[in-house]
Structures are given as structure tokens and as C-alpha cells.
Amino acid sequence: MPRVSQQYKDERRREIVAAASRCFLEHGFEGASMHRIIAATGLSAGALYNxxxxxxxxxxxxARTALDRVLDPVEGTDEDAPGGGPAEWVTGLLERLAGDPAATRLLLITWGGAVSEPALAAVAGEHLGRVRDRVEERYGRWAVEDLGLDPERAREWVAMFAQAILSVLQGYVVQSCLLPGFDHDAYLDYARTLAAQ
Amino acid sequence: MPRVSQQYKDERRREIVAAASRCFLEHGFEGASMHRIIAATGLSAGALYNxxxxxxxxxxxxARTALDRVLDPVEGTDEDAPGGGPAEWVTGLLERLAGDPAATRLLLITWGGAVSEPALAAVAGEHLGRVRDRVEERYGRWAVEDLGLDPERAREWVAMFAQAILSVLQGYVVQSCLLPGFDHDAYLDYARTLAAQ
DNA sequence: GTCTATACCGCGATAGAC
DNA sequence: GTCTATCGCGGTATAGAC
Structure with missing residues (x-):
């Protein structure tokens, strides 16, 4: 079982997902036909179905790829900038979204599809839970060490803070995709103000 | 041109939309077939297409009906409780959502569909803009009269407050539909804390 | 593994009697 | 206005040669 074969397949899968994502972004999950996706990959039907x-x-x-593009870089900063406060972390998250509008839009498409598609709901729900857990883990310690809260107060604080993070993230996604006259900088101001509590 | 005819048609349309909404809620906008919707109305294909x-x-x-179900009662309170502060207003909005999970889910389906369907985007965008404008109008005055801010500061405050409202609304919709272990009461605490700023 | 060609089904929408 | 019956298209997925 040669290892190159597995690498080749992984790379091919990655390319297919990238092409398919472009179609999903333009037409939605149901609106994008396999014919269209197949054309976008440059492959044939049989090849794709392999x-x-x-x-x-x-x-x-x-969906998984788009969701991970939002979370992974943020998790990466756990090692790159372990001393960053909540405000910097939120700002970084939003700027990551701003720099990748395709992933942001795919995020919203995924959430919408998840309402009536259990498999998507599982993916989206698990992702949201992971974001929340990551925040609680990272800033639970931070609240005790840097903020000097006692464990009980820190637990309360971090739960509410995680909720705020999720809400800010979701607000950014929805508004940046749908609100006419959305102001990116004003939203960042809001997020910074909120995180500074 | 008898007036009863128009009333009859309006009522019939309302019934059809209600039945269709149940299908859309379960299968999504694209996943719900006309056959299914027709069966849900109890009518025939020809009748529905009339x-x-x-x-x-x-x-x-x-989509319009679901969106209006979220906003209309809130606008109604403009006259019922003109003295309510921001915190009460936000709480009322979220409890309205909590009491109508079907409309809440349809809201998220609409946002998701709006990404790749311009007609839906127009409806959703106009609705979000209306919520924001309503908040700014209502609490712009409030900030000057009850909070005693000067007009310039009030304008800044209300813009950020409106952003917060939208974000809280959107966070509630996404999390209540998708986040495993979502805690309604904890979210209300968060919203109240935020509005108390 | 990849191709071409196609099976087969369910979709949205319509025709025409009543 | 409402019904039944049906059209034609485009959907996902597969068969079988290479």
C-alpha cells in the first residue's frame, strides 16, 4: 500500500472540494448541480464519484473545510501569541473572516442548510461548540491568571464571554453578508468595546 | 369588483403560505417540492398556481411572513410601552423569538438562502435594515431624553447599540437553532448585561 | 482511475375539462 | 377557481469500455 497513492488521493479530494465550494458559494448547496460541479473540477462524472x-x-x-478555515488559524494563535487578551483575539477572528469573505458566506450557507439537514447540523453544531470550548479553555485560565478573578467568578465570567464571542462572530457573518451598508470598521469598534468589559 | 373576493383571496393566500412554511421549515426552500407543498395545502396543483x-x-x-413575525410585535410595543428601556426591549425581542421557534428557524433558513438567491437577499437585507433603523429611531430619542447625552454622543452611542442589538438577535437565532446545549436563560442574561451598558 | 453515455426519477409548471 | 393528467427538463448516480 504505497503512501504516495494516499497523498495523491488527498490532494485530488482537496482540489475537488475547492471547486465544489466555488459552486456552492454561487448557487447554494442544493442549487449547485453535480453537472456544474463536475465541470468546475475539469474531471468527469465517473472520476469525481470515485x-x-x-x-x-x-x-x-x-462545509467542514469552510468552518475549519475560520477556527484553525485562531487556534494556531494559541502558540503564536499566548499572551494576547480577549480583545486582540476577537479582533483577529473578525479580521480572519474579513480576509476570507468566501468562507464567511459559506459559513452562513451552512448554518441555513443545517436547519433542515441533520448531517449539516451535526457539523455546524460541533463546530460552534468547539469555538465555545476553545474560548472557555483559553480565557478561563486568562481570567484567573491575568484578571485575578477567583475560580467561581472566573467560571461565570468566561461563560458569558464565550457567549459574547459566538454572538459577535455570528453577527459579523450575517451582517457582512446581508446588511446593506454594513460598516466593517464600526463592527470592529463594537467588538473591541464588548471584549474590553 | 366585489370586495369579498379580495378578502377570500387574501385568506386563501395566507393559508397557502402557512402550509408552505411548514414544508420549508422541514426541508428547506429548495428541498421542499411543489408536490409536497400542494399536498400540505390540501389543494390541487392548478388551484395553488392560481x-x-x-x-x-x-x-x-x-420568508417575508417569518421576518415580519419577528419585527411586527416589537414595533407594536412602540405604542404599548413607550417608556421601556433598551434592556426590556431586547429581552422582549428574544422572548418573542423563543416563543416562536418555527419563525426563528425560518429566519435562519432565509439568511442562508439569501447568500445565493438575490431576491431573498433583498428581503432579508431590507428587514435587517428596518430593525436597525427602528432601534436607532427609538433609542436615539431615548439616549438624549432619558440618558441625557448630547446629540453627537447620542448618535455614536445609538449606532453602536443598534449593532449590538442586531448581533444579539443573530446570535440568538444561530445558537438556539444549532448550538448543542444552548442555554436560553444564560443568553438572556448576556443580552441584559449587554443592554445595560 | 478515468472516461462517455445513459438510466431513471422527481422536479416545476401547464393544458384543458368542468 | 379548481380539478386531473401530463409534459419536458434537469437532477443524481451508474454501467461498462479503456
């Missing part, structure tokens, strides 16, 4: 057994699997892979 | 010329119109009508 890598993904169904459209559903392709949808889930696209 | 009231709505296309599925698209039915989708837009459903």
Missing part, C-alpha cells in the same frame, strides 16, 4: 460517493459527502466536506 | 405564479413567489412570501 473520490466522493455522493453529493452529500461533497457538501459535508465543503 | 394564487402564486411560481415557487419563487411562495418562497418570498414565506
Amino acid at each position: 473520490h466522493f460517493p455522493s453529493k452529500q459527502e461533497l457538501v459535508l466536506a465543503s | 394564487h402564486f405564479p411560481s415557487k419563487q413567489e411562495l418562497v418570498l412570501a414565506s
